Amino acid sequence: GNSVTQMEGPVTLSEEAFLTINCTYTATGYPSLFWYVQYPGEGLQLLLKATKADDKGSNKGFEATYRKETTSFHLEKGSVQVSDSAVYFCALGGRGFQKLVFGTGTRLLVSP
Amino acid sequence: GAGVSQSPRYKVAKRGQDVALRCDPISGHVSLFWYQQALGQGPEFLTYFQNEAQLDKSGLPSDRFFAERPEGSVSTLKIQRTQQEDSAVYLCASSTHRGVSTEAFFGQGTRLTVV
Numbered sequence: 001g002n003s004v005t006q007m008e009g010p011v012t013l014s015e016e017a018f019l020t021i022n023c024t025y026t027a028t029g030y031p032s033l034f035w036y037v038q039y040p041g042e043g044l045q046l047l048l049k050a051t052k053a054d055d056k057g058s059n060k061g062f063e064a065t066y067r068k069e070t071t072s073f074h075l076e077k078g079s080v081q082v083s084d085s086a087v088y089f090c091a092l093g094g095r096g097f098q099k100l101v102f103g104t105g106t107r108l109l110v111s112p
Numbered sequence: 113g114a115g116v117s118q119s120p121r122y123k124v125a126k127r128g129q130d131v132a133l134r135c136d137p138i139s140g141h142v143s144l145f146w147y148q149q150a151l152g153q154g155p156e157f158l159t160y161f162q163n164e165a166q167l168d169k170s171g172l173p174s175d176r177f178f179a180e181r182p183e184g185s186v187s188t189l190k191i192q193r194t195q196q197e198d199s200a201v202y203l204c205a206s207s208t209h210r211g212v213s214t215e216a217f218f219g220q221g222t223r224l225t226v227v
Binding site for chain 2: 011041104
């Protein structure tokens with residue numbers, strides 16, 4: 001079946017540190033890959049996406065590259081801010097996948 | 113409205129009580145999804161509508177769970193005879209796409225606590 005595995009949190013960083021949150025997937029077919037973010041008290045928001053191998057999604061300083069050879073979609077940011085503190089979810093879906101399949105989420109805590 | 117709206121935001125139910133959770137999707141969105149998010153977990157798929165047709169209900173955990181979208185817009189998720197294990201956040205999402213899980217917009221969710 002289709003599944004997503006994320007690194008466990010919480011990830012605790014100081015402001016301006018480099019961020020990596022690992023995500024790997026198992027899928028039948030050719031999924032699109034997504035990162036969603038959930039800020040405290042808010043709903044899930046799409047952060048970035050990539051629809052095919054070697055695509056790079058980017059938004060708000062975050063990046064992730066769709067690596068088919070390693071079935072990975074790791075989220076990175078060069079310099080985190082306190083306002084980036086949230087829970088980040090990796091997900092797969094797209095054409096041929098009727099529903100999104102989510103990982104368990106990784107909580108990021110950024111301190112000043 | 114501008115986004116997906118869910119109500120109520122919070123619901124406390126006594127065990128055995130029936131509850132109804134409402135979702136107002138973005139106007140014109142064809143696809144509507146319900147997800148269940150337990151504490152500390154990622155969202156788990158419950159059911160999917162394309163307009164008024166419920167095309168996939170494979171994620172509904174038991175026959176106590178029932179969803180409808182009679183006019184292809186507002187949807188209601190009903191849980192009968194609630195149990196403690198039903199405590200979770202219930203998320204609704206809508207999308208313009210048919211049967212393609214991309215660009216889904218999520219509501220803020222309804223947090224259900226069964227006591």
